[in-house]
Amino acid sequence: MDERLIEVAFPLKQASLDSVHEKNVRHGHISTLHIWPARRPLAACRAALIATLLPDPGNAEERKELLERLGGHVVKHVKLKKLPGGRIEEQITEETVGGILHWGRESSEDLNWFREKIRAAYGGRAPKIYDPFAGGGAIPLEAMRLGCKVTAVDINPVAWFILKCTLEYPQRLANQRRPLPAFACESYEFMESYFKTKGFKGAALRVQLESLDLNDQKQSSSQPQLPAIQTHVVSVEADLAWHVRAWGWWVLQQAKADLSRFYPTVDGKSTVAYLWARTATCKNCRATVPLLKTRWLCKKENKRVVLTMGPNADKTGVVFDVQTDVPPLVKGTTAQKREHDKKLGGGTMSGSGVTCPCCGTIMTREDLQLAGLQGYLGSIMTAVVVEGKQGKEYRLPVEEENKLAIAAENELSNTFAEIAYGIPEESIPQGASRASGGSSFTVSLYGLTRWSDLFTPRQLLALGTFLKYTRTVRKSMSEQGYSAKWIESVSAYLAIGIDKLADYIAALCTWHVTGEKMSHVFVRFALPVNWDYAELNPLSASSGNYWACMDWVSRVVEHNICASEKSVEPHIVRRSAIAEHDSDKFDVILTDPPYYDAISYSDLMDFFYVWLRRALYGLSVEIDNEVKLPSSPKWDHKSEDGELIDEASRFDGDRQKSKANYENGMFRAFQACHKSLTPDGRLVIVFAHKHPDAWETLVSAIIRAGFVVDGSWPIQTEMGNRTRALSSAALSSSVWLVCKKRPATARPGWDNQVLQEMQAKITQRLHDFWDAGIRGPDFVWAATGPALEAYSEHPVVKKSNEPGKVLSVSEFLRHVRRMVVDFVVGRVLSHNGGADAVSGLDDVTTYYLLHRYDFGMDSAPIGPCILYAVSCGLSDAALTSRYDLLARTGGQTPVEEDAVAGNSEEGEEEEQEEGTSSTVKLKQWNLRKNPSMGYETLVGPPAPLIDQVHRLMHLWKAGDVTKVDDYLYTKGLGHNALFHQLLQALIELAPAGSEERAFLESISNHVASRSVMPAYRLGLME
Ligand SMILES: C[S@@+](CC[C@H](N)C(=O)[O-])C[C@H]1O[C@@H](n2cnc3c(N)ncnc32)[C@H](O)[C@@H]1O
Secondary structure (H helix, E strand, O other), rough: OOHHHOOOOOOOHHHHHHHHHHOOOOOOHHHHOOOOOOOHHHHHHHHHHHHHHHHHOOOHHHHHHHHHHHOOOOEEEEEEEEOOOOOOOOOOOEEEEOOOOOOOOOOOOOHHHHHHHHHHHOOOOEEEEEEOOOOHHHHHHHHHHHOOOEEEOOHHHHHHHHHHHHHHHHHHOOOOOEEEEHHOOOOOOHHHEEEHHHOHHHHHHHHHHHHHOOOOHHOOOOOOOOOOOOOOOOOOOOHHHHHHHHHHHHHHHHHHHHHHHHHHEEOOOEEEEEEEEEEEEHHHHHHHHEEHHHHEEEEEEEEEEEEEEEEOOOOOOOOEEOOOOOOOOOOOHHHHHHHHHHHOOOOOOEOOEOOOOOOOEEEEEHHHHHHHHHOOOEEEEEEEEEOOOOOEEEOOOHHHHHHHHHHHHHHHHHHHHHHOOOOOOEEEEOEEEEEHOOOOHHHHHHHEEEHHOOOOOHHHHHHHHHHHHHHHHHHHHOOOOOOHHHHHHHHHHHHHHHHHHHHOOOOOOOEOOOOOEEEHHHHHEEOOOEEEEEEEEEOOOOOHHHHHHHHHHHHHHHHHHHHHHHOOOOEEEEOOOOOOOOOOEEEEEOOOOOOOOOOOHHHHHHHHHHHHHHHOOOOOHHHHHHHHOEEEEEEEEOOOOOOOOHHHHHHHHHHHHHHHHHHHHHHHHHHHHHHHHHHEEEEEEOOOOOOOHHHHHHHHHHHHHOEEEEEEEEEEEOOOOHHHHHOOOOOOEEEEEEEOOOOOOOOEEHHHHHHHHEEEEEEHHHHHHHHHHOHHHHHHHHHHHHHHHHHHHHOOOOOOOOOOOOOOOHHHHHHHHHHHHHHHHHHHHHOOOOOOOOOOOOOHHHHHHHHHHHHHHEEHHHHHHHHHHHHHHHHHHHHHHOOEEEEEEEOOOHHHHHHOOOOOOOOOOOOOOOOEEEEEEEHHHHHHHHHHHHHHOOOOOOOOOHHHHHHHHHHHOOOOHHHHHHHHHHHHHOOHHHHHHHHHHHHHHHOOOOOHHHHHHHHHHHHHHHHOOOOHHHHHHH
């Protein structure tokens, strides 16, 4: 096979649209099986795999056909959306039609076609695919769906176990059925849901139930006798997913019997959740102060409930009450209404600290940390959420409830006595805590140092009880004659259920006041302390309850059984990507490595590891081996191997060392990939780090490891218009880099030749990408890979004019990016026609045009802006401070601040991508008030052209035409063709009817009308 499809073309827009769409998919998607950070969208993985496995057809027509079959085509819809204030806005949405990337289309006939085509491309055998950083398993799952032979590796035992549940168990038991256990067949409730999912309802459903002698006790007396309905009686032989449901249901029944008394029903209304606040003692008056970020209990348009609070009689603490029907501010702006509500439901915590409701003294974060470390932080139950007839209701706790919360503690040792490793008292890793320079963990700064500290006694009791019965299942299944394979698989998913429950019933979960539901722990990949938290009743019917958790799990099992029906057994290994691979050679390695310090996988996921080891221990020798250590692997200095993240605490706080260690580790991992790849195999690497520096370092490592980079496609994975995405997502795109092995005979290259070759190669590709509708930062990324081919074909590129020196990747990419942005700016200035590229435009103006063209004057995610800045030889910092062109508009909330004063009133449900966050926007011309703007300093470079235009606009606004003319004359702008092109482009970019546009047009007319500038006209005619 020569060129692969991915090296020539890719259904970029379709893969992006379907990847973004997938974020909304819930039922059955692997992201709902178990939390794992940075799972890649299945659509993107599927597209990349197919395009890498299949050869490029070699002609435009067949290529087009293949791309359409893969990605379908894009259609646009225009919707009118009513905005606050009654304004109507036209919104354009795009979606794909056809193809096999969209969720739900993965089981279409065309997928079979691709499966066969892939096999044919490999001479009738299943190609071998390897993912050495497999994490949550998106890449290997898609490879299996395509019929490939998969090896999935991850160093982390939680990831390894998720991989088994995602890939191995469904594949192993696909197409197999077993009779449902007797207890399930005897349960009306369970069997009713079984038959209902098979499509039965009404009388037909009753026939099925009666075939099992099941009658609805409540209804049978009032219902007429069944007429003789002829319905085929469905078999109760069920697949793995239904067995998981059945045994989950069994665990729930056992746990209910033990736990119900701890969640009493008061006044006939069952409990959804208990709401708590941590407490501290006021450093002045010694009152017990509840640490509340908000007192809102429910804040919906038609339902507004707050917790009221005032000092008690002797001012030793507070008394609470619940106020329903809290009136909103009827008149006023949105901001005024928000402010009104903020005051109404304000807690004791604010940006400045905690205010004592009894004496007004303010306690700082340091005071709280000290109290926490000394064990002086307590908790108080503030309210209870119950299930009323008309929905959720809020009330104060009764005495019995306070007593039961404490009583649970007495049961703990008994419950955990039967469980391997007992209560999870393993230490929470300090690595990523602020104390050691990281920022995603703050719990230990407040004295919560063991995993068990993150749960209330009743939460521990609930988890212990579910664990106990989960572990009993294997014995019961064995007594009922199930094979070891079935027992291991079912028990594994039940263990996943425990992890899911732990995510919902830790004392770090909050109450979602607008959704009236539970938020979970890993809303972000961080472990900040939460001051006011909610304790869910796991036996309730509310989101996050045990049964709901098991339902999510079994739906994924169902989906993954279908995905793996036509695949061979996967090979799942827990080991380091650095380690030498066995003799097996792979046809394609497609992987998504960790990036520097973006996510502390092992530290964070130990939250689950401690529960998993308790749930799994004893299931098999292989599993016992993987869960025997108290925490998952970090970095082993002796073997110089371990988790590849940049975490200074693992190197005595030495940041340089940690960074170098990460980079060297990645190089070794790429070397291992090189060894594991067949001679004409391909390595595809996903990069999700937004900073080009990080990217360049890793690309250098890939080239050093023996690869030629020859393709790069930026696939969008985040919704562009989501506020949360703009303010916190790392990157809206991940870049998929395509590499092949460099022949051993490759010789060193010379910079001038390499640059020439790159220019010749890339010019046509730029036209192709532009014509294919690729725009913005995507355009820069798409061009980078093909351009890199000229450079990476050589093991090293020497500088012809500087003996002994080499051209670095960064230097080379600077040329590439400049060429690419000049091409784009050329298009902008010539209104998409005319010259290919512009030359001679200064860096700052080039940046301005790129930014303005893509994002207008709106806030833009920092990632692409950094890329543009770097491409123009600038930095975002210089554009903000030195050039006063950019303004920062948002940023990642530091976890610490969030912990003390954040407003998590409205819990977040989005999973976070890798990287950091912030947004910037261009400054309006009239806000650029620096008096030196547009004037040269004595020694500095000429003022950027955009500054000169903005200076002219200020002068124009001031109304002094002489000054305008003087400025035009001194700067020689009339003779400057670029100035006229820029003016025209800015007019087109400014909104119609705006003051900006009016000024620019007036200036343009003024310049054109000046007879003193005949040279300009000549210039224009040239
Ligand atoms: C970006 S994530 C992979 C996510 C995955 N593609 C998915 O869709 O879920 C990177 C993974 O690398 C793993 N990892 C870190 N260091 C490793 C090493 N030395 N060897 C193997 N895996 C490692 C982490 O545990 C993490 O699961």
